[in-house]
Amino acid sequence: PVCLLLSVSSVLTLSVSTAYSTFYIVGLVLSMQIPFVGFQPIRTSEHMAAAGVFALLQAYAFLQYLKDRLTRQEFQTLFFLGVSLAAGAVFLTVIYLTYTGHIAPWSGRFYSLWDTGYAKIHIPIIASVSEHQPTTWVSFFFDLHILVCTFPAGLWFCIKNINDERVFVALYAISAVYFAGVMVRLMLTLTPVVCMLSAIAFSSVFEHYLGDDMKRESPPIEDSSDEDDKRNSGNLYDKAGKVRKHVSEQEKTEEGLGPNIKSIVTMLMLMLLMMFAVHCTWVTSNAYSSPSVVLASYNNDGQNTEEQARVMSWWDYGYQIAGMANRTTLVDNNTWNNSHIALVGKAMSSNESAAYEIMRSLDVDYVLIIFGGVIGYSGDDINKFLWMVRIAEEKGEHPKEIRLDFRTPPGFDRTRNTEIGNKDIKLKHLEEAFTSEHWLVRIYKVKKEENRDPLVHSPRSSSSSRQKYTSKKVQDHPHFSLL
Structure with a gap:
């Protein structure tokens, strides 16, 4: 540009x-x-x-x-x-x-930059990612803090004295602000230019209020000689306005409120920078240093499963399973194969019998589920259930068992602390293999198909029915039952 x-x-x-x-x-x-x-x-x-x-x-x-x-x-x-x-x-x-x-x-993500509702209608898998959602004002303040206010000032200082370098910075800032407002993930492209322009703003303020005043002031006029003082000594007390002032008093009168204003502005700027440093430290330690990666669960997946085992999970956890547990996953964060993700979404949102057929066709050995019902984690697979249905519907893999009913209660009423819905579900084709301490990660093993169908044995009747081809005379014989 x-x-x-x-x-x-x-x-x-x-x-x-x-x-x-x-x-x-x-x-x-x-x-x-x-x-x-x-x-x-x-x-x-x-x-x-x-x-x-x-x-x-x-x-x-x-x-x-x-x-x-x-x-x-x-x-x-x-x-x-x-x-x-x-x-x-x-x-x-x-x-x-x-x-x-x-x-x-053009890809769907590129279309989403210009039409924010395009992905939700045409490509649900892009809209399902939280990083692709529009940025809220809270996120701007949470990530930038006071730089939100100083950033426009730095942009104005650049435009005020424009040149080739400042044209680049100005265009970069304007375009980055727009794209960061469209997607949360593009906040990464905004932060460098915000830091540069905010630094220009703070530097200009400090340069103005902490500059060398002696270079801008004219040299003071020297006082009259001692002889003039002696000659006019009799007239010093004639009028109050002509009383000679002390040197320190003259300096105070000339400077006025200058030092006070400079001190106030400097202290305010330093206080803002100190608050910004404290906020950045807190955000880094509390928000960005606690990733949602359950190491113990992935270690268990890597140590207690076969090396050739295939793990089915939602695509959000594909890279984590492959990188930490060293196990094969059906879908991962690359999302290059939307049809495969739609098939996994159909299996996740179908009942056990229909899901078992899909899992056997994909040769799945284990199923990994993120469940936040115990600790109140809102980003679990239940929260992503509707996106699984929408993505499956996009590729023609819609699970037909889904029934939308706004009167259907949730699984747990946290207000009354009461369990509701279907409980004590018994699985037929899956068995529990691992559950983390707070039930955040649950791993189920897919049972193998039996070699032959089990025979259904009907109970034997105690009394024998009449034979079709025997005469009534033979049946009435006293020794017929012994035969």
Whole structure:
């Protein structure tokens, strides 16, 4: 955006063009070295804007080269003809590559940046992530504290004395504020520029109130000599207004409220910085240093299960199980296979018989569940149940047993501290393998299918019925029952 704005405003310099071109080429090559990324930087629509700016800069440099070697009429003709043909060719090429599948269309996350309701309607798996929700004002203050107020002041100081560097900072700040308001996770892109602009604001205030006053004041006028004092000694007491003042009194009169105002402003700034440091320390230690990873449960999963065991859980815990327990999971946080996640969501939201068929088809050995009913953890799998249904419905895997009823009570009434709903459920195809201390993590083992169906034995009757092909005379014989 910086280079594009400078190009439009005709103030683009060679240094800015060289810096962007070098950064784009080096960054493109380095990003493609990551196996997961691969050729995505040149095959996805999200990266076409950066490539377009790069091509625009090269065209701009080429036109500047021709401008010094052609006449004005020749340059205008070449400019309009060349720009029109090049723009049309690039536009048609991008459309053709997108239509043929060589360039992937915009992803759902990219659409969500411009239309906040797009993901909830079309791609529920994106809307189900808490990091993709819009940022609240409480989150801004919780993460930035006093910097929320000093950030606009620093932005104003940058715009006041604008140059190429400050254009970059200003555009970065404006775009980051918008994107951070759309998604909570993009707060990470906002915090660097907030820190920079807030530092500029504090630095400007301290520079103004703690500067050297002696450089701004004129030298004081020297007092009259002793001879003049002696000559005018008789007139000193004629009027009260002409009484000579002490040197310290003269300094107080000249300075006035200056030192007091400087001291007050400096103390207020230092107090704000101290409160900011205390708040950051508290947030880091209490909110961001306690991850929701149950190490003991994952260690149990890794030590008490087979090495080739497959664990089925909701996709939020895929990376944790694979990284800490070293076990194979069906879905993980990559979410590249939405159909597989929808199938797992159907199994999670179906009854035991239907879920057992899905689990056997996926060769599942264990099922990991996060349950917060005992300790009141609100981010458990029960809270994510509706998202499982929505994601399964998106891919045509909707569990048909779901019945929505607003009159259905919850599983536990915390106000009255009373258990409600169905209790003492007995599982047929699953058996409990592990439960953590506070029941936060529960692991169930999927029972294997039996080799043959068990025979159903009907109870023998004590009295024999009449035979179909025996005569009544034989049946009435006294020794017939002995046969």
